[in-house]
Amino acid sequence: MGPVHHDLAGGPAFEPMIQIDMEIKAFVSAWRHCDYVSTYMARMISQNRSDSVRHSSLFSSAFNELLEVAFRTRHADGELACRVSRHGATDRIELIFPCVPEERRFYEEAVSQVAGIEARERYLNSVSGDLAPSREIVLLELAVDYNATLRVEDADGDAIKLVVDLPLEGLRN
């Protein structure tokens, strides 16, 4: 086994794999962009996974939800950056997109609740009770169904950075 590199925060170093940048105006001009980007990036990064087709399907499914969240941003200017990096069995998605301050607070609150022990129960309540999933429930679902861990990090300007770690390689049906 080779040496494990660590980033400045002391966590394991993730190797960059692929990045797509778009003007947010261009991105939100068509809903299909979520599908295009998630499908394309999933295929690109899954080639060397042990089961590339299954990994691509899982990754696309999770990533598309994040892109659909970003699509609903209320901030009209700025850039969307999607970055995927890898450490062992875990793929990290970093999604940077413009957002207004109240949205930022919303995401911070939503992500903090994802880690709660009753996450699964809240998710099931939403499926059985809500007409449509809220953005909070979409993030919750990533944790419940994909064992994802999520956090919000600082980004430049009026932007937010969602960091989502997906351990899909070891995920069983």
Add this chain to the structure above:
Amino acid sequence: MSPYDLLPRFKAQYDANNQEFSISGVVRPQAIDELGPSIALLRDAIGRVRGVLYVNVRRLTQMNNAAFHAFSRIIIDACRARPDLKFVVITSSVVGWTSRKFGRLSGIEPNITVEEYDSEFYPGQGFLEEGGFVPILRTQTKMTWRHERAILPRHGMRPGIVMADICCGIGDFAVLVQKEFQPSRIVALDHSISSLDYARRVMREFDIRGIEYTYGDASEMLLDEAQFDLVTCRHSLQIFNRPELILKELYRICKPGGRVYITNEKNSHCLGEPRAESIRWTYNEVAKLFGHFEMDVELGPKSRRYLIEAGFEDIRVETFMVTNLDGDSQDFADVIAAWADVYAGEMASKRGDCPEFVARFRQGFQDHIFAALHPKGYAGWPIWVASGRRPQ
């Protein structure tokens, strides 16, 4: 609008005979209104059925949360309004996310159960795909490869192509192809987790690159259409009860102008001298035994018809005979001994064969081994190779 936007992305249908609502494809709507007709169809199906409604999502490759919520709500509401009604959601182990996601529904409503569709499509394959058959499969491939390495270029194999090996088993054929012909990419798919684990271990140990082993159902693959120059499927159509469904999928993933290459046996034509009569009797019985389990090990000469009926053109068919003279005759004998263990063992037992039959059945294999190892003997195992081109 791009041509991509014009493609139908998903399909919903209701089969009244089976009380089955199925939805397939990519379902990622921006708004629930886009699902209007499909949701109406599901509501209508719920209104018509009694007892159980099957919800088939086996070929549902993607569904966003918005759509999942919409369909789930209808099913959950129906459970609450009609406690007499049960829902069985049929997922595929291949898709990955569906079993987990739809599995949550049974935690909400006990009348919803989720079943992972698996091997019922392959009634007899379990005899062959799990367990200690690996060394024999390797020997078989070694024996057939001596012939196929010369045959393959006549059926579209060449360096640099993109190819798929469907029903790849333990992956040894893909490895041999990679070494001999250097295709640019090989996707190798199988439905046996233990075989794929073995294949991946071999790939790691021998530092082999360029092969992607993937878990999948050959009759309903998640692979995109029209992406391979050559699709191989060896010794497999004969062990599926509906080979035409597999061929339809092989056709779908093959590029127009590309070729699909299949190999199959005609077991009753296995032969040997001396003791030809006993050998012939046993292999005729092998064909009947497989037939009992809905497998057609006589398929070889039918390959041409299957390919024509699947829509292929420029059909090429040839045969070769693996014999005890090809290499080490002990290899040939070992393969026959392994066949005897499975066919006259587990399979005959499962069919309920009497001891007298099993003894005579087993004797034919022993005579085949005798012929293979006899200093003046000859033993053969014939294989039919066929390929067809997908029209441009």
